[in-house]
Structures are given as C-alpha cells and as structure tokens.
Amino acid sequence: VQLVESGGELVQAGGSLRLSCAASGFTFDNYAIGWFRQAPGKEREGVACISAGDRRTYYEDPVKGRFTMSTDSARNTMYLQMNDLKPEDTAVYYCAAVGPVDSGNYYCAWGMDYWGKGTLVTVSS
Numbered sequence: 001v002q003l004v005e006s007g008g009e010l011v012q013a014g015g016s017l018r019l020s021c022a023a024s025g026f027t028f029d030n031y032a033i034g035w036f037r038q039a040p041g042k043e044r045e046g047v048a049c050i051s052a053g054d055r056r057t058y059y060e061d062p063v064k065g066r067f068t069m070s071t072d073s074a075r076n077t078m079y080l081q082m083n084d085l086k087p088e089d090t091a092v093y094y095c096a097a098v099g100p101v102d103s104g105n106y107y108c109a110w111g112m113d114y115w116g117k118g119t120l121v122t123v124s125s
Helices: none
Strands: 002-006 010-012 017-024 032-038 045-050 057-059 067-072 077-082 091-098 119-124
Touching: 002 091, 017 032, 017 091, 017 119, 032 067, 032 077, 045 067, 045 077, 057 067, 077 091
Parallel strands: 010 119
Antiparallel strands: 002 017, 017 077, 032 045, 032 091, 045 057, 067 077, 091 119
C-alpha cells in the first residue's frame, strides 16, 4: 500500500486549494480513508474521513462547511477540497488508510495503518 499526497502550497487567507492523494496497492472499497493534519508544535489531528462499511463522510468541527473530501475510484485517488482557508489551517496534511475491513464499520479515529509522507499547506494572513 502506498499513498502519495500532492497539491500543498502557499495560499492567502480566504483562498482555496485541492489536495490529492494517489493510492496504490489497494482500492477504496473496503478501506477507511481519511485526511489528517499536523500544525507546527501541535499534535496530528483528523480532518475528514470516509468510514469503511457505511461509507459515510465525516468532518472535524474546524473544517465543517469549508472542506470537502471526495474520491475518484477510476484514478484510485482521494481529494480534499479546501475553501475559505484560514491561517490556522496551516499544517502538513496527510492522507491515510486502514483495511481491508471485512465486516461492520470502521472509523478513522480508531487508528490508521497506512500513511503518506504529507504535503505542506501554508495560509498567509
């Protein structure tokens, strides 16, 4: 399993970015997949998740209404569309996956097994 993020860059507050995460070695069907971020001096935190099983999309409160997670199965790629960016969104963004999940639901907060190396998003004020 490999995950490779791209799309991070410097952007002004109020701007938009779309991050991509190219996946290989698995398909999304029975995996939980998600985006996480780590700001300087802070612990890594969840951003968005598509759970395994019920395939629902969840967002953490700081990004609700501004970020949208999506997937393209044909390209085996997940995306994070980020709008109305704020300086506090500055962080290294990681995509992650866990699976295969054979039955039931699995949520990103329970732990992820596979991680990309991250892409840096810097939002200037």
